[in-house]
Each structure stands twice: as structure tokens, then as C-alpha cells.
Amino acid sequence: MFELAATAGKIGIWVVILLSVTPVMVWIERRGCALIQDRKGPNRVGPLGLFQPLADAVKLLFKEDIIPSEVDRPLYLLAPILAIVPALTTFTVIPFGPTIIIGGQTVHLLVADVDTGALLLLALSSLGVYSLVMAGYSSNNKYALIGSVRATAQMISYELALTLSVVAVLIPTGSLRLDDVVTYQQGLWLGVIPQWNIFPHALGFLVFLIAAFAETNRLPFDLSEAESELVAGYHTEYSAMKFSLFFMGEYMSMATLGALGATLFLGGWHLPGVDFTGWWVTSALLGMGILIAKTSLFLLFFVWVRWTFPRFRFDQLLRLGWKVLLPLAIVNLILISALTVAGWL
């Protein structure tokens, strides 16, 4: 009974965080874009335009929900739902705090404590591509189809590099549990530098970061929804709440990939010098706060890059994926394996 309540609580926390990612990110994205382009950005609704995302949500909810007559209905209706499923399931294996003791019962701050954690995360996130394929195919629109063909090619190409960079992190850890990855990174080099994976895995981190942009279809790799050539890519025919589900899916998968990156390379919920042994509420909140802060770094970087770089061409994109990132990821993998065998990691 206690177990069940604890799990429900953990899931509840995550769902609330993930659902609030979208409005917060919309505000940050629009204000950040305005900052970079030297404009003011939305500033009418509430102080600093803080309620703008709320107004947007209300607008989207009350808009007419158009289903074009020539679409393939079952797939057309399923696609937006599938868009948020990977993001809502992958977080279950990401640890977000220390093991705490509530009234004599130990609770791992991790929803699904399974042996194959990292593998499960990759498996679930690899299913995200189906939503794009279904949306593009069922819309019966050439722009949507081209967008989803591009998205498919892009996502299966960059998934390889992403997976290899994750695997390289798991080798010295010797476990697929992300909890063990966090534990592995606790401690300090020379008493000052935190033992985060980002330092030995600098190359892997670079590959992970670039592949993450492609996996989330963000600029400079948003070829599947390039508005100057494809109207809006795979979600051209979607309107109202269905459109906003794609939107939410994008921000949520950014958040989960950011949390994964923070866990793999930046020490996860742990920060050297922070005391996690106190009252369970404070230590849980501290762990969550640190993970959210580290994830926000990734999200801010996503926004920064989006408004700074121009879009790639499609052949450049695939060339980068197959001829640069994949070899780099393999080199990184061999390097890390060699270092691990030599006992330096």
C-alpha cells in the first residue's frame, strides 16, 4: 500500500513538472528570442508577459478543431497522442533525488527501478518517430509527407550517435541503472573538480548534445518542419489542441533529453557539498531542485542555439550525422573502453 502511494506520488510529481515545462518554455523561448533579436517580446498579458502562455493555451483550446476530409482518420487522430507518450514514459527511469526514508520505509526517488534503465529509456524514446510518421502519412498532404520522410531519416540516423554516446557513459559505470551513473559521479578530483562524466566524456557529450537537437527536431535541425519550404512539415494539417499536443511533445522530449543529459554527464541530482542526509522533504526537494537546475541549462542552451544558428540543408544534415557524428561517437566509445580497461576511469 505504501509502495503504491509512493509510486503514485513520484509519478504525480513528474507529470506536474512535465506539463508545466511547456508553458514555462514557451515564455522563455519567446522572451529569449526577443532578447537575442533585440526586441521586447510578449509583454501585455501579466507582468513581463508571464501569463502569455496561459492566454495561448486558452486560445488553442477554444479554436475550431478542423479534421480535413481526405485524411486517414484513425492514424490522424492517434498521431498527436503518440507525440507525448515517449516523453511521458521515458522519465520513469530518471532518478531525481537521493534514497529517502519516510517513517521507516525507504523510497528511491525513481519511478521504475529496473535493471535495464538506460536501455529502456532509449527504447521508449525511439518510439517517438512513429508519431511523426503517422502524422505525415495520414495528413494526405505532400508537405506533411515530405516532412515526415525527412524526420524519419533524421531520427534514425541521429539515434545511432546518441545511443553510442550514452553507451560510452555506461561502460565505466558497469551498470545500466541511471541511479548507479549518478552514484558513480559523486566525489571530487583534487578536492575541487566534481567527478562528472562531462570531463572524461567531453567528446561523447558533444555528440550527445548535437544529436539531441536532431532527436527533438529543433533548429538548426528542424528540417521536418522547415516553415520556409514545407509550410509546417508533418503537422501542417493539424489545428487547435491536436497541434498543441505536438508542440507539448517537442518541449517535453527536450526536457527528458535534458534531464538524461544532466544525469549522464553533469552528475544528475547530486551536487558536491550539498547535504542530502537531513529531513526527507528537504533532501528530496534539494535533489529535484538540482536536477531541474541542470536540466534548465540544457533547455536554455536549446533556446539560445535555436535563435542563433540558421537551418541546415537536408543533405548536410545527413552527412553530418553519418560521416561526422557517428565516427566521432565510435572513436569516443573506443577511447572510453580503452581507458576503462586500463583502469583510468
Add this chain to the structure above:
Amino acid sequence: MTVSIFWYLLLAAILFGIGTAGALTRRNGIAIFLSIELMLSSVNLALVAYSRLIGERLGDLQAALTGQLLVFFVIAVAAAEAAVGLALFIAVFRNRRTIDVNHLNIMRW
């Protein structure tokens, strides 16, 4: 309550049968290919189930891993097969504008 291993094997047999029927009746090359994939994965289920069965008989699950490793290899072979097979279909479609197997009969006589 537990499920007898027989039911897993029966499911594998049924899926294999469905796959066989599909591979024999469909005329679209890619649909035949999909049926073969279905047959492959039903074999995977049988392999994992037998691995479990032997583990139970030996009393030590860790001792009976051969079935699971075979599944690992089957999935790798399926990946290779899909890559080459689909490339073949692309090449055929480029030449004949169809992948209906009834029309791909120039090597028949």
C-alpha cells in the same frame, strides 16, 4: 498464480501460423516481408520461453541463457535482413514500378 509455459509456446505457434498464412497469401512484397518478420518474432518468443523452461528444470535461471542469446542474434540478423531486403525492393521498384510478386516472374521459366 502463474501461467504455464505451454501457453507462451502455444501463442508462439499461433503467431507462427498467422505469419505463415500471411507469407503464402499476400502478393505485396513488403507485406510478405512483414509476415516473415512476424514469424521470426514468434520464434523469438518460443526461444525465450524454452530458455525459461530449461532454467526452471535446472533450478537456476542464470544457467539457461542460450535461448535468450539466440534471440539477440535473431534480432541482429533480422536487422541485416530488413536492410538488404528493403534495398532490394527499392531496386526492383525502380526497374519495374511494382513490387507485386506476381509480376516479378522473369526468372520463372
Add this chain to the structure above:
Amino acid sequence: MEIAVFALFAFLAVISAIVVVSHRNPVYAVMSLVITLISLAVLFVLLGAPFIAAIQVLVYAGAILVLFLFVIMLLNVEEDAQRTRSGIFQKVTALISAALFTGILAGLFWRDTASQEVAPLTSQSISLESLAHRLFAAYLLPFEMIGLLLLAAVVAATVLAKPYSSRPRAEDP
């Protein structure tokens, strides 16, 4: 609990398998195969093989079938003007042979396993360590050969899918 999970996903697997082989639209067939594979992955977890389950979803559902969809969208197979259907005789014989095959298999399995129970899910599942030790010790050679096979498949797929015009011309004799 275990029975309910097994029954649900076995049912799902069979229904979606039937859709795979019977739906005229290949996109729906691929989508149903995804459902079959995910149901089978759940059954793998019930059988104590979480690693195989994750690999199944990651490689099979996440990569191989996406490749299928990609090719289907690329070729626009639905508008294949020359499509034919198999005759009634062909269908009946195929069904009979499939049923016979299933019956024989089921009989063999029954003889093998009739009274064998599976331990409950939580009792034991295969640890990754023992799997890895076995894979990289006893099965090292097959593992390396699989790597070679995949390399050969990548090269073959690249060569096959290239249009003739962009291939290097063979030397004239």
C-alpha cells in the same frame, strides 16, 4: 495478476498479428506489427528476460519497422497499379497448411511442457551480468560474426539502393 497481463497481451498480439497479415494498407500492417512486437516484449518481461524485451523494442520496433515505413512512404506502394490478389484456392491451401503447422507445433510443445509451471515474475529474472559474461565468452565468435554480417548488410544495402546511373561503370573488356 500475471494471468491477466499474459491474457491481455497475448490477445493483443494475436489480434494485431491478424491485422498485419490481412490489412490491405501496408502502413497499417506495419503499425500492427509494432503493437505485436511491444506485446511480445511485455511477455518477455513476464518470462524474466527484461534485456531481450528492451532490445526488442529498441531494435525491432524502434529501428527495423521505421525502416519499413520509410520504404513504404518512399515507394508509395499503395498506388501500385499492377497489384494482384491471390486466388481463393491459394488462400484456402495457405490457411490449411498454416493451421496444420500450428497444430503440429502445438502438439509438440504440449508433449514437452504439459505440466511445467513458470515461477512468478518477481522471483527471478535474468541478470545482465550473467548474460554479458555468456555473450562475450562462450558466444564471442558468433557475436563478432554478427558484427561482420551487419557491416556486409550495410554495404549491400547502400549498393543496391543506389540508382544505376550513379554506380561506377564496369571496365569494358
